[in-house]
Structure formats: C-alpha cells, structure tokens
Amino acid sequence: MDLPTLISILQSGLALGVLYALMAFGLAIVWTTLGIFNFAHGAFIAAGAYLAWQFGNAAAFGLGYWAGAVLAVAAMFVIGAVVQLLLVRPFERHRDIVLLTVITTLAGATIITNLLNVIWGPRMKQIEPALDGEIVFGLVHMRSQEAVMIAVVAVTLFALGWFLLRTPLGRSMRAVAQNREAAQLMGLDVRLLYALTFGLAAAVAGLAGVFIGSIRFMSPTMGDDPLQKALVVVILGGVARFTSSVYAAFAVGIIEAFSTYFVGLYWTPAVLFGLMILVLIVKPEGLFGRRQRSV
Amino acid sequence: MRYDPPFHRTNGLRPAVAILAILIGLPFVVVDPYTRHLLVLSFIFATVAASWDLSLGFGGLFNFAHGALFAVGLYTFALTVKFLGLSPWLAIALGGIAAMAAAALIALPVLRLDGIYVILVTIAVAQLLYQVTVSQSKWTGGTSGIVSLPALRIAGYSFIRDGKIGYYYAALLxxxxxxxxxYLLIRSSLGRAIVGLRDHKYFAIARGVSEARTRLLTLVASALFTGMAGAFYGSYVRVASPDVFGLGFLTLILSILLVGGVATLWGPIASAFVMTFLSEAIVSLGPWREIIMGVVIVLVVSxxxxxxxxxxxxLRERLDVLRTGVMAAWRRRTERAARIARMGGAEEVMMQTPHGAIAVSDTGGNKPPILFLHGNSACKEAFAKQFAALRDEFRLVAFDLPGHGVSDNGDPETSYNVIAYAEVAEAVIAARGLHRPVVFGWSLGGYVGLELAARARAPLAGLAICGTSPLAVVPDDFAAGYDASSHLILASKQYFTRAEAAAYAGSATAPRSAESLYLHHNLPRTDGRARAYMMTKLPVVNWPRQMRMLREGKLPFAIIDGADDPFLNHNYLLELCRSAGWSHPLINIPKGKHAPFFNTPEAFDTVFVAFCRRALAAAEEREPAAATRSARPQP
Amino acid sequence: MSALLKVERLSGGYEPVQIFKDVDLEVEHGACAGLFGPNGHGKTTLLRTISGLIDPWSGNILFDGVQLNTPGERRTRRSRNLNYDILVRRRMDPKKVARAGLIHVAQGSPLFPELTVAETLSIAPAAARGGGRPSDPELPFTLFPQLKERRQSKARFLSGGERQMLAIACGMLAAPRLLILDEPTLGLSPKLRLELADAVHAIRGAGVPIILVDQDVGFLRDLVDKLHVFDHGSISRVLPRADIPDHETLMADLFGKAH
Structure with a gap:
C-alpha cells in the first residue's frame, strides 16, 4: 500500500467518521437522557434530507443549499419534539418503558418512512451540493462538499460539546439524564428538557441527513443503514460521555474504510458487527466508557 | 382434620379445547384458499410470537434476534432440502435444532448484559447473520434468496391440493x-425460575437459580418452535428470502406480541389472527397500509x-361483575320474603354507605343488640338459626358485606378489604342506632370485628370470633394461624368453577343439603373480586393494633371455635391463649366445624348466649345504658 | 397567623394502592416539624406527594396560602389497563412546588453521578431563580467547608456523607422557604451523623422552617417544635416537644411487646 492510498483511506474514514459522530450523538443523548433507544432515528435522517431537498433544491422551493439545510434542521427539531410527545411521553412513568418505546419508535420509523414515500415518491433524489470541485492540498485530494461537511460537523460537535458542558441548559439536560427525580426536586422542567433533548437529537440527525443526501442518493429508507452504523458506534463507544461516542465514530469510520479496502464491501458490515459483538462480550460498557444506564 | 378442597389453577381448559375444536372444523366452512392462506400465516406467526413471549415476556430478555432464529430455521430447511436432498419433514425438525444452536450462540454475549444492551447486541447478531447469509450468494442466492423449494407431501399427496388443507392442519398442529x-414449560420449575429472574433477580439467584443457565435455556427453548416455524414457512411459501432477517419482519412479530399482551402466552396467539387479517384487509392502500398499521400499534400500546x-x-371480569350485580339486584327484590322468613321475620332494610347499598336484617326492639358479621363468600342468612333462637332475648342485626348477599358490589380497590368492612359495620351500628352491641364475627367477619374493636370508633360491649386466628404479624402469623390447605387458595380465587363453589361452601359451612341449600345458592353471587382483593389487601390492616387491643384485655372477648374446624391451626390458638397476660377464653364446640353456629347450633348458642350476657352485664356495670342513652344525641 | 404549610386530609399512594389516608399536617412560619414512624409505613411517599413527585388522590396542600395541587378527588380508574398517564392531567407540578420555595431533599439521593460538585451546585439555584428569591452561592461552603476541596469531583466519587452534604447544600441554594429533610443521617457513621446534625442545627438556627424525618428520637427532640408520629399511613399522634418520650417508649407504643 502506498502513501496516497493510505491517505485516501484515512480521508474517507474521516468523512464516514464525522457522519457517524453526528448520527451517534443523537442516539446517545436520547439513550442517556430518556433511557430509551430510538429506532426512528434513521427515519429522522431521511426526513431531514427530504426536507432540505424540498426547501433548498431548484426543483422545489429553491431557497438554496444553506437555507434549505438550516430550515430542515429547524423543522427536524420541532418534529423530534413532537415525536417525543407522541411516542415516548405516554410511557414516561411506565415500568416497561424500554420495551414499549422500542415498538412505538419502530412503528414511528415505519410511519415516517412511508409518509416520505407518499409525499416525495420512491424515486431517487439528490441534494445539489453547496460546492463543486475538489480541494487539493499536498497529497490530499478531497471533494469540496466533503471538506465542507467535515468542517461543519467539527464546528457542530464542538458547539454541542460546549452546550452540554458549559451552559446551564446543557447541564440541566445532563442532570435530567442522570436522575430525573432529583432534577424535578430542583425545580427543573423535566418534560421540557426531554422534549428539547429529543428535538436536538432529531435536528442533528437531520443535519446528517442533509450531508448524506448531498453525497449519495436519497430514498425513504436511506436512514436504515446509517442507523445500524450508529448503533455500532454507540455500543463500541459506550454512552457515559459525550466524547466517547465521537471517538468511537471515528474509529468505526476508519475501520470501515480499511475493511472496505482490504476485505471488500460485502464483508465490511459483518466485520463491524462481529467486532461489536466481541467488544460487548469482553467489555460490555464500551471501549471508551463506563456503563451508566442499564435499564 | 386437614381438608383440601379441589381447585383448578386456571379455568382455561374448556375454552381452549372449544377454540381448538372450532379451528379443526373451520376448513369445512372456510373453503376459500386465500382465507385459508391467511389462517396458515396466522398459525405460523402465532407460533413465532408465542415463542418470543417466552424470552421477551416471561424472561424479560429482549432478544431482538428472534426474527433471525426464524430465518435460521428457514435457511436450514432450504439448504438441506435443496443441496442435501433431505426429506422436507426431517428438514423442518432440523430447522428447529439449528435455531436452538443459533440461540445458544446468541446467548453467549447476552449472558452478561441487561436491558437496552441486550436489544442492541441481539440486533447486531441478527445483522451479522444477515450479512453472512447475503454474502454467501453461491449457496443462499444472496438478496434474492433460494427459490422453488419442494412442498410438503405424505405418500404422494401434496399439501397444496384441496385448497391447502394439508398445510392448514400441519400449521395448526x-x-x-x-x-x-x-404452557408446560412456563408452569414447570424452569418456568418459575425464568419469571423469578425477571421479577426478583437477586432473590432468585440467592435461592439457587443460575442466571446464566436459565437465560441460556430460555433462549434455546424459545428457538425450538421458532426455527420449526421458519422451516415450515419455507415449505409453505417455497422461498427462502433474506427479508425475514430485517426490521420489517421483526416489527410485525413484535407488534403481534405487544398488541396481544406481553407475558400472557395466549395474547400473542390471539392477536396473530387479528393483526394478520387486519393487515390483509387494508392491503390495497399501498404505503398508507404501513402507516395505518403503525398508527394502530402506537395507539394500542399507548x-x-x-x-x-x-x-x-x-371483559371477563366486567361480565362477571355484571352477573353478580344483576343477581344481587334481582334477589334483593324477588327473594326478600323468603329471606325475612328464614331470619325469623327480621325486617330487611337497605341502607346507603360510602361502600354502596348494604342490606341489613334487624329484629328490632329495645333489647340488648348483637351484630353478626359473616365470612368470605357467605351472607347474613348464615346466622338464620341464631336469628330464630335468640330473638326473644336480644336484638339481632346482621348485614351483607359489600359484594356479598344482596348488598351492592363495591369498588374493588376501596371496598373489598377488612378496613372497609369495619367502616360498613360502623355505618350500620350508627344508622340502626345500636348502642354498645356485642359483635360476633365469623371467619373473615372475625377480622372485621377485631378491626372494628381496635378502631374503637363505635363502642362495643364485647366481641366473639369464630373460625378466625388473631394475628400480629402478617403474613407470617397468617401462615401459622391456619392449616395451609388449598382452602386458602380458594379463599382468594376470583372465579370459581362449579366444583370449587360446592367445595368452598361445603367446607366453610355445610355440605349441600336441604338445610344448607340456600348458602350454596348464595355463593355464586359473591363478587369474585371481593375474594381476590381481600387477600391482597391484608397488609393494609394495622394488625399489631388488633393484638394490642386484645392484650390490653379491656373489651370482653372470646374465641368460640368448632373443635373440628378444618382450617384453623388449633395449636396456634392454644399457644396464643396460653401466652402470658392473655385473659380471654378459648372455647371449642365439640363436633363443631368451621361454622359451629350452623353445624351444632344448640351447643354454640349456649356458650354464645352466656358470653353475651356476661359482656352486656359488664358493660352495664361500667356505664348504665339508661343514663348514656338519654345523653346520647339521637341519630 | 396562618400556617406556612397546611396539608388537609391528604390521601395518596401509587396507583392503585393507597399508601396514606387523610393526613393533616401543619407547619407554622419559622417552625420545625418532626416526622417519626416505622419504615415502610409511607412517610417518604407522603413527602414525595407534598413535593409533587406523585399526584395526591384527594385533599389539599396549601403553601403560604396558595394551593399547590388541583383541588378535588382524583379521577376514579375504571379500567385496570388503560394508560391513565395520558388520559389524566397531572394534579401537581414539582417544578411549581420547588419554585414556590418548598424544597425536598430526598432520602439517600445519588444526585447526578456524572456531574461534578461545582456543576451540580451551578444548577441548584434554578428553583430560587424561578421563584425570584436570592440565593447565596457561598452558602454551601460555609455549611460544609469540605465540599470546597471536592468541587471538581463527580458526585459518584463522593462518600455517602459528602453526597448527603451536597444534597443539603443544593437544597439550601434553592433558597427554601420550607426545607424537607428526609432522613439526612441515614446510613452514616456516628461521626458523620454528628457533623450533619450540626449542619441541620445551623440551618435551623438561621430560621429556615424544616420538616425533618429521622429515626433518631433524640436528634428530633433537640430540634423540633412538634413531633408527628406516623404509622399505618396516617399521623396517629402529634406530640409537642415537651411530651416527646425516649426512643424505646415510642417504639413500644407503636408496636407493643412482641407476643
């Protein structure tokens, strides 16, 4: 293997990693905060992509790439909060919340995916990228769209990290995640924080959808594959800390890039899942984490 | 002396056999192959969902690779039939075995995990199996699957013929x-271990249940028929396609399971039919069908x-409550004269209490009052012999507890417990203007009397109990105070079969005879919830307070039991009455059973009347009735 | 003068099981009320109801003349299986209770295991801010100086005593107008018990009204104006400070001699 190949593998691993980090963030924050696993997360990704297409593309409202992306992310925030209200809140105090929300979010995913199908049809679409062309920097050749994506995601992740660690609202969200009752007794608005958390997760998933939609083709089920990858990431990383799923996302991205190069496209998912099962057997709390919430 | 009435743990055998008979006869009515096809699918899905219920519902193990176990059975069938040329029948059995092996593999990572982690890792296992299957396209046909599998046949008769009737019966089988x-597994000791681990993990482990072994067995057992169903499905649709690995199939089975009811076994079986037919009824709606099914699932689950x-x-409970309520209302009007005659002419009045309308029999008159409290699933007429014999000397009052006799049914949460019954007794004492009555409590009524006395809101002259062991610590003393027979199971069983009703009434009062017929006649009217809730609400009673009241010894008190009472632990009572500081008599009526006042009335009445006279005289000495009566405000 | 907290005929529990019934409880301005009773008889459930974590079934909770719960009976539940959580409005809001200044320091709360002491203290004044009461950020460290050196530790690394200190400190940062302390010395060593008892005395000395639950009658006798004896889901006696007997007498009264 020569150096340019290595660089291109690392580069595609990085691109995958930032996408996975975005997707895993939403899953992990919902998991830690509400104690549930959101199977509708993949559908959020698809919905975000379609909304961005609708707002941004010349064939639809034609507001342009960035306006479309911003509007889609904002809309996904609202949709996420509404989904939480409809699919999760009814079981807030139910002892079987984990199982019940598995089926409601699975059903929610079916509903959203089919609604996308009804509204936009099954035909493949693509979001026109913000920038065309390539950036060349020494040995690094990169599509401009990918560079934009990496930059935006990096900024987003830093912003999210700062929000969760430094702002009172972010700290309150983390507090609710760890002890709902103590948070209530402190006068925090737990229901609002839950809705905000779900909204935030959906918005970030929507952003991931925007990027995926502009580098690949879109279909109503486009979120299924990313959801599975995000699942691997979350398990590998553990959910104790915000940062651990980010590390895991890059690890998975790079492993996937190498595995695709050496083992082939077909076997790559098997490699990832096998690796994940291995990690779970050896270290159930994840590579980077401490098991924190096992319901 | 021990007496174990017969009882059934469930009354479900007859309905199950009836439904099976209907399903066996159905193909003679339903000849349309499409409907039969849906029925076959329902049978298969019901098998898969019920098997999943074992691990997910009873075991609390969220195995989301259950769909993959089905797929393993399916592909085992396809591969062995296609490439090894195995008999399809043998391949179906092999499908079950292969699924069990796969389940054992899945169990490995699951053994150490809990909750959501189990969901995630099993999904990952399912995905891994899917990827492996799809990648081996040389054998498995990749994403398009293995097609044109052979159909089932016996001696040349293809199961597809005659409108798939062979498949229908095979699937039913x-x-x-x-x-x-x-069913047998859940009721076995393994089944109890599975449920025990789910509900009280550390307690179960402390009692010697091996978590790893039980989890492994749970998953393997849930795989057996799932794999066979997968293989059978392959022989039926004659295609092995990797779709069954996906979330779509999993969602279908999971919705069957959850809409049917988790940890019920029968629920998923019933809902498999509902969901399959519902989903087929709206098949013409395209993508809207999926949306509607999703909405239905969310609504049901929410x-x-x-x-x-x-x-x-x-529904069953409501029907039963309706039945007992109608029976009570009907008898209240139609059999009133017979009841008054039986109670020696005592007037029957209905009075309103916070626990519903209560029927009271009162002989009236300005005589010293005695209040009778009847036992579980009995009625006030159990004291008919006393009403006839003692009415000249005393004013006799008895009432039907809520949910009993011709009183109203009560609210199960609030009205069917000893405290509520004591409140009703207080209401009766106040409304009938009973001044300082002697209270006689029989069996459950004995606890009501003890609670009534311990609450001390209505002054009593004395208390006698019969067929009741006073308790200080519940449930320990409850276990000690009674002979642990199946009678105690019946006492809290909501629905009686006819045999159980006869056994219960027979052992509590007297075997069916002309004399006791009316008591047997009364029993089916009892609101079954009264039995079930009374027992679960035992802990809410302040038992130490009752024992304290007895040990203080201020209230004249006597225990009058049948010497041959089959339910009491007579040694417990003997020990209690011999303990230091205990001042109350324990009287055993020779040949008396659980209801000596009914079985041996003469002997009982002698003892009881003597007690009442003593108690009333003592009360008269403490505060003469005439003085207090005039000072007391009239109700 | 009307009472600061007035609980009238309050009934409640965890559906469908009633835990306590017709409880009357009054705390005067500036007073300290003690609550004593056997374990498992519903003290904590009562306090959780007063602070709005679970809905009361009936009765009134008045705090400084303001009714905190929706008046009236709870809706009767006709079906055992319907999900009433979405069919019935909540009848009490813990946020509102906390903002009004009724602050509940829960029994043995692990707080927020992954948040540091400083982070926890930074969100603790939420209730005070929401209620427009000033809160003194230095108060935790004057009450419990040793919290200062543990500012950067996560709550899960604190000892039981330190965690309890943090919990009380959080309660004080909410600028309580009435502080509920549910067994603040539960499971602590004698030395730590004394330390925490001193802190409670200090809070009491600062004039903060308290409802104090404890198993130690001696501790209660030093602090409270009235002792409410709670058993079998209701308050069976209210003893003024002078009439509080010693621990053994009280327990014997409650349970009698074993037979």
Whole structure:
C-alpha cells in the first residue's frame, strides 16, 4: 500500500467518521437522557434530507443549499419534539418503558418512512451540493462538499460539546439524564428538557441527513443503514460521555474504510458487527466508557 | 382434620379445547384458499410470537434476534432440502435444532448484559447473520434468496391440493404443539425460575437459580418452535428470502406480541389472527397500509399497554361483575320474603354507605343488640338459626358485606378489604342506632370485628370470633394461624368453577343439603373480586393494633371455635391463649366445624348466649345504658 | 397567623394502592416539624406527594396560602389497563412546588453521578431563580467547608456523607422557604451523623422552617417544635416537644411487646 492510498483511506474514514459522530450523538443523548433507544432515528435522517431537498433544491422551493439545510434542521427539531410527545411521553412513568418505546419508535420509523414515500415518491433524489470541485492540498485530494461537511460537523460537535458542558441548559439536560427525580426536586422542567433533548437529537440527525443526501442518493429508507452504523458506534463507544461516542465514530469510520479496502464491501458490515459483538462480550460498557444506564 | 378442597389453577381448559375444536372444523366452512392462506400465516406467526413471549415476556430478555432464529430455521430447511436432498419433514425438525444452536450462540454475549444492551447486541447478531447469509450468494442466492423449494407431501399427496388443507392442519398442529410446549414449560420449575429472574433477580439467584443457565435455556427453548416455524414457512411459501432477517419482519412479530399482551402466552396467539387479517384487509392502500398499521400499534400500546389479552381478562371480569350485580339486584327484590322468613321475620332494610347499598336484617326492639358479621363468600342468612333462637332475648342485626348477599358490589380497590368492612359495620351500628352491641364475627367477619374493636370508633360491649386466628404479624402469623390447605387458595380465587363453589361452601359451612341449600345458592353471587382483593389487601390492616387491643384485655372477648374446624391451626390458638397476660377464653364446640353456629347450633348458642350476657352485664356495670342513652344525641 | 404549610386530609399512594389516608399536617412560619414512624409505613411517599413527585388522590396542600395541587378527588380508574398517564392531567407540578420555595431533599439521593460538585451546585439555584428569591452561592461552603476541596469531583466519587452534604447544600441554594429533610443521617457513621446534625442545627438556627424525618428520637427532640408520629399511613399522634418520650417508649407504643 502506498502513501496516497493510505491517505485516501484515512480521508474517507474521516468523512464516514464525522457522519457517524453526528448520527451517534443523537442516539446517545436520547439513550442517556430518556433511557430509551430510538429506532426512528434513521427515519429522522431521511426526513431531514427530504426536507432540505424540498426547501433548498431548484426543483422545489429553491431557497438554496444553506437555507434549505438550516430550515430542515429547524423543522427536524420541532418534529423530534413532537415525536417525543407522541411516542415516548405516554410511557414516561411506565415500568416497561424500554420495551414499549422500542415498538412505538419502530412503528414511528415505519410511519415516517412511508409518509416520505407518499409525499416525495420512491424515486431517487439528490441534494445539489453547496460546492463543486475538489480541494487539493499536498497529497490530499478531497471533494469540496466533503471538506465542507467535515468542517461543519467539527464546528457542530464542538458547539454541542460546549452546550452540554458549559451552559446551564446543557447541564440541566445532563442532570435530567442522570436522575430525573432529583432534577424535578430542583425545580427543573423535566418534560421540557426531554422534549428539547429529543428535538436536538432529531435536528442533528437531520443535519446528517442533509450531508448524506448531498453525497449519495436519497430514498425513504436511506436512514436504515446509517442507523445500524450508529448503533455500532454507540455500543463500541459506550454512552457515559459525550466524547466517547465521537471517538468511537471515528474509529468505526476508519475501520470501515480499511475493511472496505482490504476485505471488500460485502464483508465490511459483518466485520463491524462481529467486532461489536466481541467488544460487548469482553467489555460490555464500551471501549471508551463506563456503563451508566442499564435499564 | 386437614381438608383440601379441589381447585383448578386456571379455568382455561374448556375454552381452549372449544377454540381448538372450532379451528379443526373451520376448513369445512372456510373453503376459500386465500382465507385459508391467511389462517396458515396466522398459525405460523402465532407460533413465532408465542415463542418470543417466552424470552421477551416471561424472561424479560429482549432478544431482538428472534426474527433471525426464524430465518435460521428457514435457511436450514432450504439448504438441506435443496443441496442435501433431505426429506422436507426431517428438514423442518432440523430447522428447529439449528435455531436452538443459533440461540445458544446468541446467548453467549447476552449472558452478561441487561436491558437496552441486550436489544442492541441481539440486533447486531441478527445483522451479522444477515450479512453472512447475503454474502454467501453461491449457496443462499444472496438478496434474492433460494427459490422453488419442494412442498410438503405424505405418500404422494401434496399439501397444496384441496385448497391447502394439508398445510392448514400441519400449521395448526405446529401451533398446538408449540402452545402445549410453552404452557408446560412456563408452569414447570424452569418456568418459575425464568419469571423469578425477571421479577426478583437477586432473590432468585440467592435461592439457587443460575442466571446464566436459565437465560441460556430460555433462549434455546424459545428457538425450538421458532426455527420449526421458519422451516415450515419455507415449505409453505417455497422461498427462502433474506427479508425475514430485517426490521420489517421483526416489527410485525413484535407488534403481534405487544398488541396481544406481553407475558400472557395466549395474547400473542390471539392477536396473530387479528393483526394478520387486519393487515390483509387494508392491503390495497399501498404505503398508507404501513402507516395505518403503525398508527394502530402506537395507539394500542399507548392507551392500552396490556394489549388484547388484558382486554379479554377485563371483559371477563366486567361480565362477571355484571352477573353478580344483576343477581344481587334481582334477589334483593324477588327473594326478600323468603329471606325475612328464614331470619325469623327480621325486617330487611337497605341502607346507603360510602361502600354502596348494604342490606341489613334487624329484629328490632329495645333489647340488648348483637351484630353478626359473616365470612368470605357467605351472607347474613348464615346466622338464620341464631336469628330464630335468640330473638326473644336480644336484638339481632346482621348485614351483607359489600359484594356479598344482596348488598351492592363495591369498588374493588376501596371496598373489598377488612378496613372497609369495619367502616360498613360502623355505618350500620350508627344508622340502626345500636348502642354498645356485642359483635360476633365469623371467619373473615372475625377480622372485621377485631378491626372494628381496635378502631374503637363505635363502642362495643364485647366481641366473639369464630373460625378466625388473631394475628400480629402478617403474613407470617397468617401462615401459622391456619392449616395451609388449598382452602386458602380458594379463599382468594376470583372465579370459581362449579366444583370449587360446592367445595368452598361445603367446607366453610355445610355440605349441600336441604338445610344448607340456600348458602350454596348464595355463593355464586359473591363478587369474585371481593375474594381476590381481600387477600391482597391484608397488609393494609394495622394488625399489631388488633393484638394490642386484645392484650390490653379491656373489651370482653372470646374465641368460640368448632373443635373440628378444618382450617384453623388449633395449636396456634392454644399457644396464643396460653401466652402470658392473655385473659380471654378459648372455647371449642365439640363436633363443631368451621361454622359451629350452623353445624351444632344448640351447643354454640349456649356458650354464645352466656358470653353475651356476661359482656352486656359488664358493660352495664361500667356505664348504665339508661343514663348514656338519654345523653346520647339521637341519630 | 396562618400556617406556612397546611396539608388537609391528604390521601395518596401509587396507583392503585393507597399508601396514606387523610393526613393533616401543619407547619407554622419559622417552625420545625418532626416526622417519626416505622419504615415502610409511607412517610417518604407522603413527602414525595407534598413535593409533587406523585399526584395526591384527594385533599389539599396549601403553601403560604396558595394551593399547590388541583383541588378535588382524583379521577376514579375504571379500567385496570388503560394508560391513565395520558388520559389524566397531572394534579401537581414539582417544578411549581420547588419554585414556590418548598424544597425536598430526598432520602439517600445519588444526585447526578456524572456531574461534578461545582456543576451540580451551578444548577441548584434554578428553583430560587424561578421563584425570584436570592440565593447565596457561598452558602454551601460555609455549611460544609469540605465540599470546597471536592468541587471538581463527580458526585459518584463522593462518600455517602459528602453526597448527603451536597444534597443539603443544593437544597439550601434553592433558597427554601420550607426545607424537607428526609432522613439526612441515614446510613452514616456516628461521626458523620454528628457533623450533619450540626449542619441541620445551623440551618435551623438561621430560621429556615424544616420538616425533618429521622429515626433518631433524640436528634428530633433537640430540634423540633412538634413531633408527628406516623404509622399505618396516617399521623396517629402529634406530640409537642415537651411530651416527646425516649426512643424505646415510642417504639413500644407503636408496636407493643412482641407476643
């Protein structure tokens, strides 16, 4: 293997990693905060992509790439909060919340995916990228769209990290995640924080959808594959800390890039899942984490 | 002396056999192959969902690779039939075995995990199996699957012929075998270990249940019929396609399970039919069909998380409450004269209490009052012999407890417990203007009397109990105070079969005879919830307070038991009465059973009247009735 | 003068099981009320109801003349299986209770295991801010100086005593107008018990009204104006400070001699 190949593998691993980090963030924050696993997360990704297409593309409202992306992310925030209200809140105090929300979010995913199908049809679409062309920097050749994506995601992740660690609202969200009752007794608005958390997760998933939609083709089920990858990431990383799923996302991205190069496209998912099962057997709390919430 | 009435743990055998008979006869009515096809699918899905219920519902193990176990059975069938040329029948059995092996593999990572982690890792295992399957396209045909599998046949008769009738009965047989297997398993000691681990993990482990072994067995057992169903499915649709690995199939089975009711076994079986037919009824709607099914699932799970089986149970209970309520209302009007005659002409009046309308029999008159409290699933007429014999000397009052006799049914949460019964007794004492009555409590009524006395809101002249062991610590003393027979199971059983009703009434009062017929006649009227709730609400009673009241010894008190009472632990009572500081008599009526006042009335009445006279005289000495009566405000 | 907290005929529990019934409880301005009773008889459930974590079934909770719960009976539940959580409005809001200044320091709360002491203290004044009461950020460290050196530790690394200190400190940062302390010395060593008892005395000395639950009658006798004896889901006696007997007498009264 020569150096340019290595660089291109690392580069595609990085691109995958930032996408996975975005997707895993939403899953992990919902998991830690509400104690549930959101199977509708993949559908959020698809919905975000379609909304961005609708707002941004010349064939639809034609507001342009960035306006479309911003509007889609904002809309996904609202949709996420509404989904939480409809699919999760009814079981807030139910002892079987984990199982019940598995089926409601699975059903929610079916509903959203089919609604996308009804509204936009099954035909493949693509979001026109913000920038065309390539950036060349020494040995690094990169599509401009990918560079934009990496930059935006990096900024987003830093912003999210700062929000969760430094702002009172972010700290309150983390507090609710760890002890709902103590948070209530402190006068925090737990229901609002839950809705905000779900909204935030959906918005970030929507952003991931925007990027995926502009580098690949879109279909109503486009979120299924990313959801599975995000699942691997979350398990590998553990959910104790915000940062651990980010590390895991890059690890998975790079492993996937190498595995695709050496083992082939077909076997790559098997490699990832096998690796994940291995990690779970050896270290159930994840590579980077401490098991924190096992319901 | 021990007496064990017969009882059934469930009354479900007859309905199950009836439904099976209907399903066996159905193909003679339903000849349309499409409907039969849906029925076959329902049988298969019911088998898969019920098997999943074992691990997910009873075991609390969220195995989301259950769909993959089905797929393993399916592909085992396809591969062995296609490439090894195995007999399809043998391949179906092999499908079950292969699924069990796969389940054992899945169990490995699951053994150490809990909750969501189990969901995630099993999904990952399913995905891994899917990827492996799809990648081996040389054997498995990749994403398009293995096609044109052979159909089942016996001696040249293809199961497809005659409108798939062979498949219909084969699928039914599969479901019946799976149900019987799961039913027996759940009731076995392994089943108790599985449920015990789910509900009280550390307690179960401390009692010697091995978590790893039980989890492994749970998953393997849930795989057996799932794999066979997968293989059977392959022989039926004659295609092995990797779709069954996906979330779509999993969602279908999971919705069957949750809409049916988790940890019920019967729920998923029933809902498999509902969901399959519902989903087929709206098949013409295209993508809207999926949306509608999703909305239905969300609505059911949100508003009624117990699902179909809980609805059936609730319906059954409502019907039973309706039946007992109508019976009470009907008898209240039609058999009133007979009851008054039986109670020696005592007037029967209805009075309103916070626990519903209560029927009271009162002989009236300005005589010293005695209040009678009847036992579980009995009625005030149990004291008919006393009403006839003692009415010249005393004013006799008895009432039907809520949910008993011709009183109203009460609210189960609030009205069917000892405290509520004591409140009703207080209301009766106040409304009938009973001044300082002697109270006689029989069996459950004995606890009501003890609670009434311990609450001390209505002054009493004395208390006698019969067939009741006073308790200080519940449930320990409860176990000690009674001979642990199956009578105690019946005492809290909600629905009686006819045999159980006869056994219960027979052992509590007297075997069916001309004399005791009316008591047997009364028993089916009792609101079954009164039995069930009374027992579960035992801990809310302040038992130490009752014992304290007895040990203080201020209130004249006597225990008058039948010497041959089959339910009491007579040694417990003897020890209690011999303990230091105990000042109350324990009288055993020779040959008396649980209801000596009914079985041996003469002997009982002698003892009881003597007690009443003593108690009333003592009360008169403390505060003469005439003085207090005039000072007391009139009700 | 009307009472600061007035609980009238309050009934409640965890559906469908009633835990306590017709409880009357009054705390005067500036007073300290003690609550004593056997374990498992519903003290904590009562306090959780007063602070709005679970809905009361009936009765009134008045705090400084303001009714905190929706008046009236709870809706009767006809079906055992319907999900009433979405069919019934909540009848009490813990946020509102906390903002009004009724602050509940829960029994043995692990707080927020992954948040540091400083982070926890930074969100603790939420209730005070929401209610427009000033809160003194230095108060935790004057009450419990040793919290200062543990500012950067996560709550899960604190000892039981330190965690309890943090919990009380959080309660004080909410600028309580009435502080509920549910067994603040539960499971602590004698030395730590004394330390925490001193802190409670200090809070009491600062004039903060308290409802104090404890198993130690001696501790209660030093602090409270009235002792409410709670058993079998209701308050069976209210003893003024002078009439509080010693621990053994009280327990014997409650349970009698074993037979």
């Amino acid at each position: 599969l479901l019946v075998m799976a149900t019987a297997f799961l 508003f009624y998380p117990g699902g179909l089986w809980a609805a059936i149970q609730e």
